[in-house]
Amino acid sequence: MSDExxxxxxxxxxxxxxxxxxxxxxxxxxxxxxxxxxxxxGIALGSLYNHFPNKAEVFRVVFIDNHPYREIVPLLLTxxxxxxxxxxxxxxxxxxxxxxxxxxFLNLMFxxxxxxxxxxISELFAAVFPQAxxxxxxxxxxxxxxLDTIPPPILIRSFLGLFxxxxxxxxxxxxxxxxxxxxxxxxxxxxxxxHGILVD
Amino acid sequence: MSDExxxxxxxxxxxxxxxxxxxxxxxxxxxxxxxxxxxxxGIALGSLYNHFPNKAEVFRVVFIDNHPYREIVPLLLTxxxxxxxxxxxxxxxxxxxxxxxxxxFLNLMFxxxxxxxxxxISELFAAVFPQAxxxxxxxxxxxxxxLDTIPPPILIRSFLGLFxxxxxxxxxxxxxxxxxxxxxxxxxxxxxxxHGILVD
DNA sequence: CCTACCGATCGGTAGG
DNA sequence: CCTACCGATCGGTAGG
Numbered sequence: 357m358s359d360e361x362x363x364x365x366x367x368x369x370x371x372x373x374x375x376x377x378x379x380x381x382x383x384x385x386x387x388x389x390x391x392x393x394x395x396x397x398g399i400a401l402g403s404l405y406n407h408f409p410n411k412a413e414v415f416r417v418v419f420i421d422n423h424p425y426r427e428i429v430p431l432l433l434t435x436x437x438x439x440x441x442x443x444x445x446x447x448x449x450x451x452x453x454x455x456x457x458x459x460x461f462l463n464l465m466f467x468x469x470x471x472x473x474x475x476x477i478s479e480l481f482a483a484v485f486p487q488a489x490x491x492x493x494x495x496x497x498x499x500x501x502x503l504d505t506i507p508p509p510i511l512i513r514s515f516l517g518l519f520x521x522x523x524x525x526x527x528x529x530x531x532x533x534x535x536x537x538x539x540x541x542x543x544x545x546x547x548x549x550x551h552g553i554l555v556d
Numbered sequence: 557m558s559d560e561x562x563x564x565x566x567x568x569x570x571x572x573x574x575x576x577x578x579x580x581x582x583x584x585x586x587x588x589x590x591x592x593x594x595x596x597x598g599i600a601l602g603s604l605y606n607h608f609p610n611k612a613e614v615f616r617v618v619f620i621d622n623h624p625y626r627e628i629v630p631l632l633l634t635x636x637x638x639x640x641x642x643x644x645x646x647x648x649x650x651x652x653x654x655x656x657x658x659x660x661f662l663n664l665m666f667x668x669x670x671x672x673x674x675x676x677i678s679e680l681f682a683a684v685f686p687q688a689x690x691x692x693x694x695x696x697x698x699x700x701x702x703l704d705t706i707p708p709p710i711l712i713r714s715f716l717g718l719f720x721x722x723x724x725x726x727x728x729x730x731x732x733x734x735x736x737x738x739x740x741x742x743x744x745x746x747x748x749x750x751h752g753i754l755v756d
Numbered sequence: 757c758c759t760a761c762c763g764a765t766c767g768g769t770a771g772g
Numbered sequence: 773c774c775t776a777c778c779g780a781t782c783g784g785t786a787g788g
Contacts, residue, residue, distance in 0.1 A: 383670075384584060385586075387671055390766085401774090402769080405767095463670045466670050474731060477728060502756075506753055510741060513737050524720040528677060533681065537713050544706065545717065553714065555704070589782065590782085591781085601784090603757045
């Protein structure tokens, strides 16, 4: 955040983006004003427009720069595992744990979907899709036949879904429900993803 | 919506709520003005305040009135099924299908989480929790031992998660990805929930 | 249920 | 990078 290799202007830009990210996460896009962003960044309103042409562009950069796919894709491409079960367990654990350190990243996604009607999703998809297919194929190979009943696109979508499943149910239940809804939930969710809820 | 048993004032109120719901879903809370709501409802701004004390209260009522738990809970309490597998398959199918007819209901949830910081969630949880436990216990009984590895709270949370998993991955992928990501996804997701991605 | 208004704040710009 | 400003719009109210 305060990287010494950045020029003065670049540092100001990062300060602005950091302030904007926090405010958008807390208040949404239309709930956050350019004056609040400038104030939180410690500059005047007019100076903000020296770095970004308008408010929508500030959000676009915040959304793309902070999207978790930037850590998720490399993480999945390098995840270890001798068989499919340990691979999935390994990858999912590291993935969901890494996202626990990113409070509010889902809020940016919600803002994107509601207040921008998903206008930046195709930009995101184009960047992620080829690598997602690569990961899916690696999983199928590693599965040695144990994944053959599931088409690769559904495999990708359900893996993406596992993450929403765990994270959104926690977002809703954690603040209001008793601890039994959280304890060991991460491992339980991965078990269910691998083997289902039913004992055969 | 145009129920003849409603009084004139009640009909106006419903018209307002209908207009507000549409606008909130499309533009978010702070992105929608009281003037837009009044205009879409065909009344003057001042008249709006004859029915609701302020904007936040309009959202609160829209959020609670349109929340899917109102149909989901009765649906799950009456779902048929002789064994646990057909019960889950039945309930999940009907549940996810019924939500397909409610475009945008997730947007209200996103607004609630971002722009209201989940202020109304505890009100919701208090209404749903007892019935959710009842449903979970019915599932365990029906499972005849095949669900005993999973604590009931995790069963509830993962069932809630199944819904987020399917719906959010579709929200993101459907507009940008090829049809293979959608075809048969509903049944595939339920299969994975029941039996996992792995063939033993 | 409407008209007409309030002070406050919005996104953005000029000009230096 | 700042000050000072623009027109437009905001949530809400008075008064009838």
